[in-house]
Each structure stands twice: as C-alpha cells, then as structure tokens.
Amino acid sequence: MIIMQDKRPLILVAIVSMAMTILLYGVGMFLIAGYLPPPSPLLTEPEIAAMYRENHTSIIAGLTMAFLGTGFMLPLWVMASVFMAEVEEGFPYFSIMQALCALATTLFTALPNLIWLAAAFRIDRPDELVYMLHDLGWIMWATPSWGFAFQFICFAICGLSDKRETPFVPRWLCYLGLWVALCVLVTPLVPFFTDGPFAWNGLFSFWVAFISPNLWSTLLAVYVIKRIRSQPSEIKGAVNA
C-alpha cells in the first residue's frame, strides 16, 4: 500500500486525463459535431455532402476538440501497464502488449477524426469524395476492435494472476473486462452492413460495443478513487500491525 501511496499523484493525473478525454471527446463528438450516435450508413451521397456543408464550422470544431481529447487516453492505460508489470515480476509481456494495444486504440480513435476533417476542409469538394471520406472514417472508427479487446484480455490475465493479499484490481472487474472484450467482438462485421444491428450505428456494433467499455471504465474509476480515499486508514492499519 505504501508503494501505491508513492504513485498517488500519477494515478490522479491519469484519472484527470481520462476525465479530459471523456469531456473533450464527448462534448466534441456528441454535442458540437453531432457525430454520436453515428449518422446512418443509409444516408445518400447528397445528404452526406449537405451535412458537411451546412454544419461545416461545428463539424470542424467538434472533431478537432474530440481529436485533442484522444491524446489524453494514454496516461491511464500506461498507469494500468505499470501496475500489471508489478504482477508480472520482471517479464512484463502482457503489460507491454496492453500498452501497445492502447496506442493502437488511441490511433484508431484519433485518425477517423482527421479523415472527417479532410472531408469537411473544402466546402467545394465533389460530393462523391466527401461521401468516400465519410465512409472511410466511420469504417475505421467502428471496425478495428482488436486493440481494445487485447487490452482487456491482457489486463484480465494480469489481474487474475495477482496473488497478493490486496490485488491491484478486483477479480470481478477482470472478468467483466473479458466480457467487454467479447462485446466488441462483433465490430469486424461493420463493413458487411449498411443497416441493422451490425451496421456502424447498430445495436451491437455501436451501442453495445460503445457502452460496455465505458461502463467498465466507469467502474474502474470508481474503484480506484475509492481505494485512494481509503488508503490513509489502510496504511495506518498496516503500520499498527
């Protein structure tokens, strides 16, 4: 516990960073750009081109804000890898794997914003090019879930291997992480569908695959905050013992 006390400022930085991501990405994508929930893949070429022209400034502002937000994703995941490395004791395979997959997740979350920004950049761009960039961005955003899934699997393997009296994460949260990895399993089906539950705005490819990791992250944040707040008494108890 004393070791964790030393890391407390960095843990707080990591949590605040993730809060920044949620704020910037959430407000940018949901409220300003209007990109979440995703626009239907059934929208026609003129409808998509009109959407970019009519909401030109708000789309650029919202997407830029969300893009900045993705940069704040890494501190929490790097912190997770540090805790995982403690469990792995000198051979931090899953810790490094998790960190690399986190980088992939960050890139695949950030890059679509740049593609949509390119679509919105020139108002006089031909409709078919706007349409193609729009599709490219959404397929890149919704399809690659492997990085995310591997992150949760690596995290769960380390968490379930932690035999210390007070593991760095509760076992039930590890199992729930494995469930999240299965929930995002369906996203490679996105390019097959323009409609239905597996389309990029569908029940399974968007709602389940988007809500389940966020639910898990919220539970993790609540657990970490509770543990940090209860730390002084635990240290006192350990000293008295």
Added chain:
Amino acid sequence: MSQTDQNPSTTVNFKAGPNRHQQTPASDARIPGELGLWIFLLADMSIFALYFWVFIWNQSLHPEQFLQGQASLNHSLGLLNTVILLSSSYFAAMAVHGARTKNTTAFLRNIKLTIACGLGFGLVKAVEYGEKFDAGLHIASNEFYSFYFAFTGIHMVHVIIGLSLLSYTLFSFTTEEKIRQQMANIEGTVLYWHMVDLLWVVLFSLIYLLQ
C-alpha cells in the same frame, strides 16, 4: 455438476482470490467457480439474450424470408452438433468429477474427449458453412443469413476460446497436486464450456427450429 453441488441444503459460498485454490473441493459444499466468473457468464448470456430478441423481432418483420431460410438449413448437421456439444458437456462434468475424486487419469481422459467433441463441432460447422458458400449464400445475402452467420460465427469464437482454455488445462494440469491447486480454474473452464453448450442449444432451437 457434482453431487455436492446438487444438494439442496448446500450453503451458497463464493470464495474468490488466491486462497480459495487451497480448499479441498470434494468436502466443501459450495457453488463452483467464483463470483466474478458468474458475473461474466451472466453478462455474456445477457448479450446473447439480446441476440435472440433481435432475431425473433426480425423474424416477425420478415416471416416468409425466415421460413425459407430455416428450410434451407441442414437440420441434420445442426442436430448432430447439438448432440456433440451435449456430449462434450457430459465429458467436461465427468472431468471435474475426476479432478474432485483425485482420479487424474479420468480427469485427463475426459478433458481430451471434451476437446475432441469441440473440434468435431468446429468440423461440422465448417462443413455446414461450406454448403452455404457453395450455394452462393453468405452473410450479406439477406436478413436471415446475416443473423445465421453472425450469431453462429460469434458462438464459434466462444467455442474456440473454450477449446483454448481446455487445451491449456490438458497440458498444464497433469499431476494430482497441480489439479488440486488449480481446481478453481478447472471449474471455471468447465463452467464456461457449459455456457457455450447452453447458448448453442438456444441458438439451434431459435435459428433452425422456431417458426
């Protein structure tokens, strides 16, 4: 799974964490596995329940298409796979029984049989998919086949994960001492396999039979 688990007077007792591995399961009346595992299983089954609901809802929207789709499926292969998976669940339960009674030979034999059944299921599924591809049917053919390929494919991924866990169990837990230490992991793997079996039984009823 075992006689101790079916005792109605059994006290519900979840023990999670490293210490629970050290208990002697045969003499301990309790629910197998740990709380986190049950949360995982229930959460995964909830997602499948959502799949089932979406299938039934779409069936009500396109009744003719779903009837034609069901008629085009190979019911014999579907039934064969159901029998194979139910048999695999029996062998998996017998493997746990072997582990609890410290019969290492029976444990390893039944794990091998479970794996063989899982591989058999995959083989039959591959033959069935092959038939559909030969007939020019694929995931984007229509709503029925979207759900058929998506749901059975997602279930197949679950089977592959289960086979990986069973293979790890087979090659890692080969001595009586190791089996005793890893009882929680063995029970967890078998519980997962039972869930995979249960999900297939519902999928088979829903996709192949329910009209």
